[in-house]
Amino acid sequence: MILTSKIIFTVLCSLTIIIPSIMDLNKTHATNPQWKPHARLHWAIQYLSISVIQCIALFLLWGNHADKNSILVTWFAGLAPIFFWGMFFPALLFPGTSTWPDGVEPPKNFPAIFKKIHPNMILSVVITLTAIVGIVLDLRNR
Amino acid sequence: MKTRIGKIMVTTVAISTLLILNVMDLNETHLTNPLWTGHARFHWAIEHMQTCILNILAIFLVWQKQQTKLVLLLACLLPMLFWGLFPFTVFFPNADSWPDGIAHPTNWPNWLNQFPPHKIFSLVFSITCITAAALFISDKKNNHQLNQAI
Numbered sequence: 631m632i633l634t635s636k637i638i639f640t641v642l643c644s645l646t647i648i649i650p651s652i653m654d655l656n657k658t659h660a661t662n663p664q665w666k667p668h669a670r671l672h673w674a675i676q677y678l679s680i681s682v683i684q685c686i687a688l689f690l691l692w693g694n695h696a697d698k699n700s701i702l703v704t705w706f707a708g709l710a711p712i713f714f715w716g717m718f719f720p721a722l723l724f725p726g727t728s729t730w731p732d733g734v735e736p737p738k739n740f741p742a743i744f745k746k747i748h749p750n751m752i753l754s755v756v757i758t759l760t761a762i763v764g765i766v767l768d769l770r771n772r
Numbered sequence: 773m774k775t776r777i778g779k780i781m782v783t784t785v786a787i788s789t790l791l792i793l794n795v796m797d798l799n800e801t802h803l804t805n806p807l808w809t810g811h812a813r814f815h816w817a818i819e820h821m822q823t824c825i826l827n828i829l830a831i832f833l834v835w836q837k838q839q840t841k842l843v844l845l846l847a848c849l850l851p852m853l854f855w856g857l858f859p860f861t862v863f864f865p866n867a868d869s870w871p872d873g874i875a876h877p878t879n880w881p882n883w884l885n886q887f888p889p890h891k892i893f894s895l896v897f898s899i900t901c902i903t904a905a906a907l908f909i910s911d912k913k914n915n916h917q918l919n920q921a922i
Contacts, residue, residue, distance in 0.1 A: 659815070660864060667868030669812035672802075674864040676819035679853040683826075686849070690842075697842045706846070713822050721817035724803065728810025 631699040632771045636691055638764035639707040642757055643684040643691075646711045649753070650677055658731040665732065680714045701772070708765035711757050718754035778844070778907035779834040785851045785897045785904075786827040792893065793823060793854075801871035808872065826850045841908065848905040851897060858894035 654660060659673060687710035689695075690703045697703060721727055729748040730736075736745055797803065802816060833847035861867045869890040876885075 659811075661866075662809075662812075664809045665812045666805075666807050666872035667866050668802075668870060668872045669805075669808050669816060670864060671861050671867040671869055672816045672819050673812065674861040674867050675854060675857045676815050676822070678857045678860055679819070679822065679826075682853055682857075686846070695842055697840050700840075702838075702840075702843060702846075713825065714818065717818040717821045720821055721814050724813065724817040726804070726808075726810055727814040727817055729814060730811060732809035732811045 631691075631704055632768050635704065635708075635764040635768035638760060638767075639687065639691055639710070642711040642761050642764070643687045643707065645757065646714055647681050647684045650680065650714075658734050662732055683710050683713055686710070701769075704765060704768045708761050708768075711761050715754040715757040715761075718751055774907040774911035775844070778848075778904035778911075781900050781904040781907070782834050782847050782851070783831055785855075785900050786830045789827045789851050789854060789897070790824060793820060801874055805872060823854045826853055844908040845905055848901045848908070852901050855894045855897040856901070858890060 654673075654677060657663070659665075659677075660670075662670075665673070687707040690697070691707050718729070722729070729750055797820060800806070802808075802820075803813075805813075808816070827850060830847045830850035833843050833850075836843075858869065861869075869888055
C-alpha cells in the first residue's frame with residue numbers, strides 16, 4: 631500500500647472517531663431531551679459501530695498481521711469512513727430526516743448558507759471524496 | 773468441513789439481519805415513527821443503511837475466492853457490529869430496546885419483558901458469529917490452506 635493512501639485513511643478514520651465523539655456525546659445527541667429512548671438506542675449502536683469500524687481499519691492499516699498492505703486493507707480502510715459519511719446524502723432520502731440537531735438553534739451570525747447546507751453535509755462530501763481518492767491512488771499504484 | 777459450517781452460520785446471521793431490519797424497522801416503529809425527531813431519524817437511517825451494507829459485505833467476504841484467516845474473521849465480526857453492540861447501549865442514558873410508542877401485544881408473556889426479543893436475537897446471533905470464528909480458527913485443514921494463500 632502506498633504511504634499517501636495509508637496516511638489519508640489514517641487521518642479520515644481518526645476524524646471519524648474524533649468528530650462524532652466531540653460533536654455528538656452531549657445534549658445535541660446522547661442526552662437530547664427530544665429524542666425517544668429507542669431512537670437513542672439506535673443512535674448509540676450507530677455511534678459505537680462506526681467507532682469500532684474505524685478502530686478495525688486502523689488496526690488493519692498499522693497492526694501486525696498476515697494481510698498487511700493487501701488489497702483487502704485498502705478497500706476496508708478506504709470504505710470505513712464512507713460507511714458513516716457516505717451515508718449522509720442517502721439518509722436524506724428517508725422521510726422526515728433532518729441534518730440539523732433537534733432543538734438546537736443555530737448560533738447568532740451563523741452564515742445563511744450553512745442554515746441551508748449544514749456543515750456536516752460539506753464534511754461528509756469532503757471526507758467521502760478524499761477516501762475515494764485514497765482508494766483510487768492505491769489501486770492505481772499496485 | 774468446519775469452515776463450511778462456519779460460512780453457513782455467518783451467511784445465516786447476515787441474511788437474518790437483513791430480513792429482520794428491513795421487515796421490522798421499515799414501518800411506523802422506526803421509519804415513520806411520529807414520535808421521532810428529524811435528526812434522530814437521520815442517524816437511524818445512517819445506521820440502517822450501514823448495517824445492511826456491512827451484512828452484505830459479510831456474505832461477500834465468506835464466499836469470495838481470496839480467503840485468508842483475517843477475511844473470514846472480519847466476516848464474522850461484521851454482523852456483530854449491530855447485534856454485538858446491544859449490551860453496550862446500557863452505558864447510554866435513557867436508551868431502550870422497545871420501539872417508542874408501540875404497545876405490547878395482548879397476551880404478551882411476562883418473561884419477554886425481562887428478556888425482550890431484541891436481546892435474545894442479539895445473544896443468539898453474537899454467539900453464532902463467535903462460534904463461526906472459532907470454527908474458522910480451529911479448522912486445521914483450513915488453516916493450512918489459508919496459510920498457503922497468505
